[in-house]
Structures are given as structure tokens and as C-alpha cells.
Amino acid sequence: MLKNYSLIIKATSSFLLFTIIIQILLGAWVRLTGSGMSCPDWPLCYGFFFPSYEKINALGITEYTYFQIFLEWIHRANAAFIIGPITIILFLYLIFNAKVEKKIKKYSYYLIILLGIQGLLGGLTVIKSNIPWSVAIHLASAFLLFYIVLNIFLLTFDDSKHKIIVTKFLKNLCYITLCLALITACAGAFTSKYGASLSCSSWPSCNEKFFPNISDQFEIIHFTHRVLAFCLVTLILYVLFRLKNSFKHLPYRSKVAYILIPVIIFLQIIIGASLIVFEIPIWMGIFHQFMGLLLFASITIMLSNLKEKS
Numbered sequence: 001m002l003k004n005y006s007l008i009i010k011a012t013s014s015f016l017l018f019t020i021i022i023q024i025l026l027g028a029w030v031r032l033t034g035s036g037m038s039c040p041d042w043p044l045c046y047g048f049f050f051p052s053y054e055k056i057n058a059l060g061i062t063e064y065t066y067f068q069i070f071l072e073w074i075h076r077a078n079a080a081f082i083i084g085p086i087t088i089i090l091f092l093y094l095i096f097n098a099k100v101e102k103k104i105k106k107y108s109y110y111l112i113i114l115l116g117i118q119g120l121l122g123g124l125t126v127i128k129s130n131i132p133w134s135v136a137i138h139l140a141s142a143f144l145l146f147y148i149v150l151n152i153f154l155l156t157f158d159d160s161k162h163k164i165i166v167t168k169f170l171k172n173l174c175y176i177t178l179c180l181a182l183i184t185a186c187a188g189a190f191t192s193k194y195g196a197s198l199s200c201s202s203w204p205s206c207n208e209k210f211f212p213n214i215s216d217q218f219e220i221i222h223f224t225h226r227v228l229a230f231c232l233v234t235l236i237l238y239v240l241f242r243l244k245n246s247f248k249h250l251p252y253r254s255k256v257a258y259i260l261i262p263v264i265i266f267l268q269i270i271i272g273a274s275l276i277v278f279e280i281p282i283w284m285g286i287f288h289q290f291m292g293l294l295l296f297a298s299i300t301i302m303l304s305n306l307k308e309k310s
Helices: 004-032 053-059 066-096 102-127 132-155 168-194 217-249 252-277 282-303
Strands: 164-166 306-308
Touching (some): 004 066, 004 132, 004 168, 066 132, 132 282, 168 282, 168 306
16 A cells, blocks of 8 residues: 555655646647747736736737737746646655655655746746747757656655666666757757747758758758657667567566557657647647657656666
8 A cells, every 4th residue: 555645645646647748738829929039027927926918908019919918928937837836845745754765765855946046047048039049048948948857756655576687788878868859859849939949841851952051050950859759769779679579578667668658759750740740730739849758758658667787
């Protein structure tokens, strides 16, 4: 039977994971609708705590629709009023509960540090007028926060008997794969914000050529994202091949993750091509972001059950 404190951590971290997923998808929605600067100040929005339609209409703003302004405000509100407080509550509970294992307490410090960094990056992104590198770093921080919370959740399960012994090389390769998944997702955000999403108007070629025009920075940025995605897929498939003989020994959720990873890759390839063909429908771009996060989570779950050979 699970201990009460484990149930509390599971419930709190599960809810926090859900809110972070929503936050990342809201961020993609904001980016794809060009709403990132619809609230030009921070942490308020045009000086208002809540930018009601009447208040915004009275300002006579013409650059953005009220929907764009409200979307950006919701993105900020979810971070400030839900993610922030829940993260602090979870951190305090983990720190001051003597029954919580040290390895979970260690992650709690990462948790509160990343929350602070994420808040500062949110302000920096607005101050820097949503320039591509700030948007990419902001997304990376959100992914890392998700990673920490997911690990806290996974550590509440007693999996010591279900750890798979692997070589140091394979364990490190799994971490490299996880890092590459993060970099690829951030490169996608950078490409989108830079305005290079359709610079290669054909797929898998780039404007009917195998290589991009090296004098066109937009094509280079777009093609770099494709190269990263190709390297990621290759690396993941190799890791899955190396782990195939250990599949039957994995706990149920890791088996689900193992099976899910190739499905996600297949869908991401289809979505990636469709984004070019259909010129980036907003819903498809958001789904592409979600699948990237799901892939990142699946690799994390796989890693949680691997133990380096001593």
C-alpha cells in the first residue's frame, strides 16, 4: 500500500505536470498566432492586472485582436497563478517532510531554481520583444521544469527491483538522446519565431534541392531543424534496438513508453511534412509541439528504469 505522503506527491506532481503541458501548448499557440508581444509590458498587460475587453477597447489598440491579448494573458496567468504556487507548495512539502527520500528532496531544489529561472526568462522574453533566441531558451526552461516534475513523480514508485542494467555507454547515449530531443524542440521554436518555417517549401527536399542555399539564412535555419530531427530519430531507433532484449523486464509504464516512442516518431514525420504542405495550420503546429513533449517524456520514463552497470 502506498504511503500517504507518496500519494500526496503523486497527486500534486501529476497536476503540476498537466499545468506545465498546458503552459507549453499555450506558448506554442501564442507563438503561432504572433501574440507574443500582444501584452508589451510585464508582469502586467498594458498596465492592467486583467485586460478586460472594455479596458483594451478603450486604449484603441489596432496591432492585435483582443483574442491575441487574452491568449497571452492566459499564458502568463497559468504560470503565475497555477504553476508558480503549486510548485512552491510541492517544494515546501518535499523539503519539510522528514519522510521524503533524499533523492526526491534533491530534485525539489532543482524544481524551485527552475521556477525562478522560468519566471525571469518570461520577463526577459517580453523585454527582448520575443526575439527567437529568448523564445527558444524560455521553451527549454519549460521542458526542464517538466523533466524535474516528471522525475519527482516517477521517484514515488518503488522500482528498485525493475531496474535494467545497461552499460555506461548506453546510459549516456540515452541522456544524449534526451538532450537532443530538447534541442530539436527548441530549434523548432527558434525556426518558427525567426520566420523560417516555410523557407524550405518542399519536403523532404529543401525547395527541390537536397541541400539548402547556404547564402539564405532562413533556409539554413529551417534545414538545421530537419537535420537535428533526423539525427534524433536515428539515435532513438538505435537506443530502442539496443534495449529490445530487455523489454520484457521493464515495468509496465516503461513498456508503454518503449512502444509509444516509434509511434510518436512516425506521427512527427507525417506532421512535419504536413506543416509544409498545408502551410502551418495553427492546430497542427500546437499538436507538433505536444508530440515533441510527449517524446521527451517517453524517453525520460525509459531512462528512469535504466541502471548503469557497476
